[in-house]
Amino acid sequence: MTELRTAYDEKLESILRTAASIFAEKGYHQASIRDIARATRVSLSGLYYYFNSKEELLFLIQDHAFGTLDETLDRLLEGVEDPHRKLRMVVENHLRYFVGNMAEMKVLSHEAGSLTGEYRDRVNARKRRLTERVMGILEELQPDNGIDLRAATFSLFGMMNWLYNWYRPDRDVAVERLAEDMSRLFLGGFLQRDDSGVPAAAMEAAPGEQNPSIWRTQAE
Amino acid sequence: MTELRTAYDEKLESILRTAASIFAEKGYHQASIRDIARATRVSLSGLYYYFNSKEELLFLIQDHAFGTLDETLDRLLEGVEDPHRKLRMVVENHLRYFVGNMAEMKVLSHEAGSLTGEYRDRVNARKRRLTERVMGILEELQPDNGIDLRAATFSLFGMMNWLYNWYRPDRDVAVERLAEDMSRLFLGGFLQRDDSGVPAAAMEAAPGEQNPSIWRTQAE
Amino acid sequence: MTELRTAYDEKLESILRTAASIFAEKGYHQASIRDIARATRVSLSGLYYYFNSKEELLFLIQDHAFGTLDETLDRLLEGVEDPHRKLRMVVENHLRYFVGNMAEMKVLSHEAGSLTGEYRDRVNARKRRLTERVMGILEELQPDNGIDLRAATFSLFGMMNWLYNWYRPDRDVAVERLAEDMSRLFLGGFLQRDDSGVPAAAMEAAPGEQNPSIWRTQAE
Amino acid sequence: MTELRTAYDEKLESILRTAASIFAEKGYHQASIRDIARATRVSLSGLYYYFNSKEELLFLIQDHAFGTLDETLDRLLEGVEDPHRKLRMVVENHLRYFVGNMAEMKVLSHEAGSLTGEYRDRVNARKRRLTERVMGILEELQPDNGIDLRAATFSLFGMMNWLYNWYRPDRDVAVERLAEDMSRLFLGGFLQRDDSGVPAAAMEAAPGEQNPSIWRTQAE
DNA sequence: TATGAATGAGGCTTCATTCAT
DNA sequence: CATGAATGAAGCCTCATTCAT
Numbered sequence: 001m002t003e004l005r006t007a008y009d010e011k012l013e014s015i016l017r018t019a020a021s022i023f024a025e026k027g028y029h030q031a032s033i034r035d036i037a038r039a040t041r042v043s044l045s046g047l048y049y050y051f052n053s054k055e056e057l058l059f060l061i062q063d064h065a066f067g068t069l070d071e072t073l074d075r076l077l078e079g080v081e082d083p084h085r086k087l088r089m090v091v092e093n094h095l096r097y098f099v100g101n102m103a104e105m106k107v108l109s110h111e112a113g114s115l116t117g118e119y120r121d122r123v124n125a126r127k128r129r130l131t132e133r134v135m136g137i138l139e140e141l142q143p144d145n146g147i148d149l150r151a152a153t154f155s156l157f158g159m160m161n162w163l164y165n166w167y168r169p170d171r172d173v174a175v176e177r178l179a180e181d182m183s184r185l186f187l188g189g190f191l192q193r194d195d196s197g198v199p200a201a202a203m204e205a206a207p208g209e210q211n212p213s214i215w216r217t218q219a220e
Numbered sequence: 221m222t223e224l225r226t227a228y229d230e231k232l233e234s235i236l237r238t239a240a241s242i243f244a245e246k247g248y249h250q251a252s253i254r255d256i257a258r259a260t261r262v263s264l265s266g267l268y269y270y271f272n273s274k275e276e277l278l279f280l281i282q283d284h285a286f287g288t289l290d291e292t293l294d295r296l297l298e299g300v301e302d303p304h305r306k307l308r309m310v311v312e313n314h315l316r317y318f319v320g321n322m323a324e325m326k327v328l329s330h331e332a333g334s335l336t337g338e339y340r341d342r343v344n345a346r347k348r349r350l351t352e353r354v355m356g357i358l359e360e361l362q363p364d365n366g367i368d369l370r371a372a373t374f375s376l377f378g379m380m381n382w383l384y385n386w387y388r389p390d391r392d393v394a395v396e397r398l399a400e401d402m403s404r405l406f407l408g409g410f411l412q413r414d415d416s417g418v419p420a421a422a423m424e425a426a427p428g429e430q431n432p433s434i435w436r437t438q439a440e
Numbered sequence: 441m442t443e444l445r446t447a448y449d450e451k452l453e454s455i456l457r458t459a460a461s462i463f464a465e466k467g468y469h470q471a472s473i474r475d476i477a478r479a480t481r482v483s484l485s486g487l488y489y490y491f492n493s494k495e496e497l498l499f500l501i502q503d504h505a506f507g508t509l510d511e512t513l514d515r516l517l518e519g520v521e522d523p524h525r526k527l528r529m530v531v532e533n534h535l536r537y538f539v540g541n542m543a544e545m546k547v548l549s550h551e552a553g554s555l556t557g558e559y560r561d562r563v564n565a566r567k568r569r570l571t572e573r574v575m576g577i578l579e580e581l582q583p584d585n586g587i588d589l590r591a592a593t594f595s596l597f598g599m600m601n602w603l604y605n606w607y608r609p610d611r612d613v614a615v616e617r618l619a620e621d622m623s624r625l626f627l628g629g630f631l632q633r634d635d636s637g638v639p640a641a642a643m644e645a646a647p648g649e650q651n652p653s654i655w656r657t658q659a660e
Numbered sequence: 661m662t663e664l665r666t667a668y669d670e671k672l673e674s675i676l677r678t679a680a681s682i683f684a685e686k687g688y689h690q691a692s693i694r695d696i697a698r699a700t701r702v703s704l705s706g707l708y709y710y711f712n713s714k715e716e717l718l719f720l721i722q723d724h725a726f727g728t729l730d731e732t733l734d735r736l737l738e739g740v741e742d743p744h745r746k747l748r749m750v751v752e753n754h755l756r757y758f759v760g761n762m763a764e765m766k767v768l769s770h771e772a773g774s775l776t777g778e779y780r781d782r783v784n785a786r787k788r789r790l791t792e793r794v795m796g797i798l799e800e801l802q803p804d805n806g807i808d809l810r811a812a813t814f815s816l817f818g819m820m821n822w823l824y825n826w827y828r829p830d831r832d833v834a835v836e837r838l839a840e841d842m843s844r845l846f847l848g849g850f851l852q853r854d855d856s857g858v859p860a861a862a863m864e865a866a867p868g869e870q871n872p873s874i875w876r877t878q879a880e
Numbered sequence: 881t882a883t884g885a886a887t888g889a890g891g892c893t894t895c896a897t898t899c900a901t
Numbered sequence: 902c903a904t905g906a907a908t909g910a911a912g913c914c915t916c917a918t919t920c921a922t
Contacts, residue, residue: 029250033917043884113247148397157386158378165378166370172371178371187409192408254892269905273892448884483887486885488915489885489886587844590832598822605772606814612810628851629847632844705903706903708897713897714897
């Protein structure tokens with residue numbers, strides 16, 4: 001009962017993939033439709049048969065990527081009850097997809113703000129849904145850690161989404177290990193009790209607190 | 221015997237601040253020099269008295285921001301021996317500067333790849349130095365956690381640098397609390413022993429491991 | 441079985457002709473691409489479909505002109521053995537082309553230094569080839585005149601290339617007469633024996649020789 | 661009874677010399693006032709004390725150069741009666757000045773058309789005067805050569821003015837020899853009788869005469 | 881489906897020149 | 902005499918997009 005994939009679909013997806021890698025390399029705004037025409041070996045005007053505007057192209061890439069991410073996550077979480085395990089699935093799904101599709105990952109993480117209007121709204125809706133899902137799992141874990149939930153959620157996403165800035169498959173640990181490390185890193189911190197073993201002295205605030213201006217660009 | 225700040229310096233810095241906020245808002249490539257002229261109330265050509273190219277302007281913003289970040293960090297770490305406390309200082313410094321200068325933060329985090337040539341090299345050198353400093357502190361902590369050091373380091377930076385994507389001063393916890401939470405989150409996970417209390421079952425890999433293709437965009 | 445001249449080729453050549461006349465009139469650097477757009481009735485950006493830069497446009501004009509010049513010269517010299525006659529052909533070819541295409545002539549003669557990089561190299565190569573051809577012919581004439589060959593060659597080119605500074609078809613002698621006159625002028629001088637009839641007294645150097653500083657701008 | 665040369669005069673002349681060499685190197689329109697400020701080590705605005713506009717600067721250079729050229733020519737021709745010798749003086753004067761002041765020579769020869777309005781008129785008047793002077797000398801020689809006088813005059817100027825396109829002091833014959841060669845070249849041709857020794861066959865026109873279109877760019 | 885040719889809008893930058901000091 | 906700071910005009914070029922075929 002597979003979907004019917006027409007020649008059109010295949011060509012579109014091939015264009016999306018190629019465009020994603022170009023957007024990843026040069027950035028959305030730096031990349032020109034001409035770059036994409038060159039790389040796809042489709043004529044400039046020919047591309048417009050597959051999308052109506054450059055922005056729609058970006059949307060299609062992001063939406064498609066999110067669709068894949070969502071779908072696999074749904075499948076992975078099916079029947080899982082333990083929130084620890086759920087979180088582990090989330091992290092693994094995220095990282096696996098990112099490492100397996102580094103171009104899409106970068107476009108997703110870095111070109112978040114490049115969409116406008118309805119395109120942006122639709123992608124944002126997907127993002128919010130994922131965020132809430134993760135926040136829900138963290139809540140389920142019911143930790144007595146005193147950490148702000150929103151901060152915790154986005155810290156986790158930050159760890160993962162920042163990946164495109166540093167991860168190099170040929171040099172860094174494999175994705176399985178990465179998922180393991182990040183899960184442990186995050187859960188270890190998140191699950192600790194409030195009176196954790198971290199020496200209290202280390203937690204004292206910096207002196208700047210009394211003089212916050214040292215962190216601020218001089219005002220006019 | 222303070223530094224000599226000429227009128228020129230002051231005007232330049234004021235331009236840098238204004239430009240940073242515009243770059244933060246629209247993105248470096250989306251922002252036009254005209255936008256900056258309008259906002260600074262300097263004529264288009266008049267701006268070029270203060271920098272030689274748009275890219276140099278971006279460089280000046282990033283370099284100046286990094287300079288401030290570096291300097292305060294040096295001051296904060298002076299005389300500190302305990303690595304726990306050192307890390308706390310790093311996190312606090314980073315977050316305070318970012319929250320106090322959200323425009324610069326975004327430009328620093330998001331426009332990393334917009335520089336080229338020597339400009340990029342010089343900023344990268346600063347980044348590398350900071351990264352190594354943090355990695356050094358993490359090493360000092362001598363954890364028996366089995367976590368890859370590079371992954372841990374960049375996870376921490378990811379948590380912090382992602383801030384510009386979600387943090388809203390009027391809605392989120394104050395920066396002090398944020399620094400506290402992130403420090404605990406990270407240190408709690410990083411300092412745990414290998415046989416931590418996290419249930420083993422949660423750590424089992426996802427089934428996808430055996431079929432990684434579900435995370436991969438269909439190849440051509 | 442003539443060459444295939446597409447509509448594209450024809451339009452390009454028409455643009456080259458129009459551009460040549462504008463460059464001739466205002467000078468390459470003074471002419472703006474807008475001027476050319478206006479004259480060709482093609483939009484500013486539309487022009488860039490036919491060339492990649494203003495400099496390439498200049499190159500195309502010069503290269504095309506030199507191509508024509510070379511080709512007809514080849515045809516004219518075919519089978520000609522007598523060096524006197526060869527030289528006459530060179531002069532006639534040069535002057536005819538120049539008078540028939542005064543815009544191209546001026547661009548060729550006056551905008552020699554406006555090309556850079558590879559464009560310049562390629563045009564220079566053509567120039568060198570023509571120069572050597574002429575120098576070869578002069579050598580063939582084996583004159584016993586004691587005149588420096590390089591000086592003689594460039595004197596001939598100077599006579600001809602300077603044309604654009606003074607020649608006015610409506611006021612000056614026709615091109616046939618011009619070719620005749622210049623050929624005789626040059627050959628008459630070039631072929632004379634060393635002990636020509638010019639009174640020796642006239643050849644005595646000017647007194648300035650003993651005090652060359654009268655011809656020199658005062659040094660600092 | 662020398663002229664009074666104030667400090668102002670000296671600085672102005674030094675600026676003119678420097679500007680001439682910059683104009684010679686990059687071309688008048690390519691050179692910016694900034695280039696001249698840099699080379700003269702005078703501030704941009706400071707230069708405007710010495711001239712009122714870039715065009716006036718060019719005029720001053722050309723006028724000054726022509727003044728020198730004229731003055732020395734006057735002195736050289738004083739008391740000379742023999743037209744052969746007069747011509748020799750003209751050539752020698754021209755070439756000596758040019759070789760001794762290659763920058764000024766190039767500006768004079770190449771930037772003829774860069775002046776407009778009254779500036780152009782004044783320089784043109786000097787040019788016309790010199791041209792007529794030379795044409796007068798040629799007339800005096802009363803040759804029975806059948807060569808158009810205007811063509812002959814400008815051929816001579818062409819030989820000399822083209823110098824800047826090829827002459828290189830370190831590689832070519834010295835200026836004395838050059839003057840000798842060009843004088844003989846020109847006079848030899850100019851003074852010959854109509855029935856000169858050049859084989860008649862060599863003088864036959866090229867076949868193109870009957871089909872002039874081979875020298876013409878295809879008309880639209 | 882696909883493309884060659886074309887365009888209006890807009891971007892960055894340079895320039896000659898000015899003016900208050 | 903000299904300059905630092907500033908500006909309006911203009912230049913080259915690129916871009917996303919369209920339309921007739």
